[in-house]
Amino acid sequence: MDLFAGIGGFRKGFESIGGNCVFTSEIDKFAQETYKANFQTEHKFAGDIRDVDTKLIPSHDVLLAGFPCQPFSLAGVSKKNSLGKSHGFDCQIQGTLFFEIARILEHHRPKAFLLENVKNLKSHDKGQTFKTILDVLKNKLGYKVQYRVINAKSFVPQNRQRIYIVGFREENNFNFDDLIIPDILDGPTLSSVLHPEDGSETLEEPYTIPHLSKVNEKYTITNKLWDYLRMYEKKHRAKGNGFGFGLCKREDVARTLSARYHKDGAEILIYQGDKKNPRRLTPRECSRLMGFDKTGESNFIIPVSDSQAYRQFGNSVVVPVIEEIAKAMSGYINQKDIMKEKIKLPICA
Template sequence: MTEFSELRRAAALSLNEAAALLGISKSSVYRWEHGEVAADGAALARLRRLGEPRLPLGDFRFIDLFAGIGGLRRGFEAIGGRCVFTSEWDRFAERTYRANFRDGPEHLFAGDITKVDPASIPDHDVLLAGFPCQPFSIAGVSKKNALGRAHGFACEAQGTLFFDVARIIQAKRPKVVLLENVRNLLSHDRGNTFRVIRSVLTEELGYRIDHRVIDARSFVPQHRERIFIAAVRDDLGLDAELQTLQIPPVEAGPRLGSILHREDGSEHDPQFLDEDGRVQARYTLSDHLWGYLQAYAEKHRAKGNGFGFGLTGPDDVARTLSARYHKDGSEILVDQGPGRNPRRLTPRECARLMGFERPDGSDFVIPVSDTQAYRQFGNSVVVPVVAAVARHLRPLILRAVAVGEVLDAVAAE
């Protein structure tokens, strides 16, 4: 085996990938591989750098945009990433975020992302963004085409929060990007919204992308479908593959009983339980509210509609927890047995339902009112889903950073 072949294999490159990375012809690579001619010394040096052990756990940098209470961050810190910048505009979410993450002076926290200058954002390898899905206005694009005027993401995405993600990507050129949104992003505005996002990422910004809808039911007792869009910078010659991620079957997922308070006196959480270890009475629906929800459901049932409350027991899987849960809790009501009105989940149970802590845990700090906590968990990601995506992407991230270092070295020569 030639030295070139050994270094190429150590760098986990195919012959075609080596040719593209080194900027030489495939025929030259073939001759170097088989020892027909001696390989170029500079090429060997570049392969040697690429194959060296690098990036120990905890040595890639990422930023957390539209951070909420840090669900995406938790998933990527679990694979060793280091968060260097966070942006979240809601002051209550920021309070919860700061209560659960202890950052050093090198970490920067910003509020409204629309007012952030990309130059103030630290360099990073990975950009994470669970951006809100706003309507994309693409009016006028056809007219501009007819007039021969150029337009790009600054035209099509302007006025949406995705534009702010795009301008940061353009300025900072992260190697890997992960976006998260509701499943309806695919069909929103008859597919135009997703078309704009795909076009901006691939054609305007130069990234290769893949996307996948994942149901959190495989990981937590909640039916919650979200789309993940992974992107890797095109010049790195790598592909962002989400389709190969192995997801456990939803049928084998946990049930609601796994996240409910035990209420047998063995659990102590004075924030949400009384002295006897039972859920505090304030979470049980009043007669008035329970009567209203039943009447509302019956009215729509008579009309053949499916609107109504979601009454659940320990063997069930819950509906999707929403940010409006604080209003009446109707989508997930816990059955407390005959003669008792159902109750809402406590914020602690919501933290478990979203995977911010173990099914029987109580270590996630909830420093805000119940109303704000319900909003925060309802707007968040399911942490075990993000963790699974992060574990799947980790080899890509490490490879992208390593290849990026080689390209930077080549450019500097």
């Protein structure tokens, strides 16, 4: 089942090992639009998981969930603190959604699960948040749990560290540390995801224009924005802060693509020469940057506005990372079920 599904990064990764999705839940209507444009959804598709009766969720072997990370991310915590709002499990809207996962695990007892969140989840609230999550998964639900921080930089040209939590209902020999991740120094550069702009790529309007399939000028930032970003960086550099824009060339690796990319594109700006302002990535380049499309491909359907597409890709998982974890889990998911009957363990949210 695909919980907090976004635009289907988890599903795409597990379909690579023959997975068949039987239930999807995603609350955002624009993400739903993109998801449904790319995947078959004859099965039950729910909105807010909090409104779904656990009994109406079909039995499943694997639960997949990239539960909302804003309450735990460095940027999310900083923003909530500045607004005087709570974060982590004190955030009643998003933070407690982890317990929706626990509710479903308790009832259906799937063979395995894979969860994803920001790296900061481990250190949030001095480690208490992560300790609570592990306590629920291990001690209250009885799953054998392992976790690992992986940088997607090994697979795509962006520095994106995330924590992945794997759990199995039964004892087995799965060892997360055995998963071989390529050296980040050997990872691809932005040239693998950017439009070549030399006529070798098929025209894809509105991202590229007929002349040599060059990037549409609308993605070049304005003089006003460029002046502001340079002034902003200069001000913070003088204070010793690391804030500022990320200017990248084709041979570089980008910063983390975030959901706020639609605002000004500051974290990943593509250099276009000294005589021209830099530009944002196009949504198609974001699709490649997150692994939904491979180099030179434009197969993933993007039916929404640029702003919504930036939010969706920025919130997503990196597909090749999920594919590698899925491969490592597959043999243990498909091994003979030795469990005689479902175990019911009490849980307190």
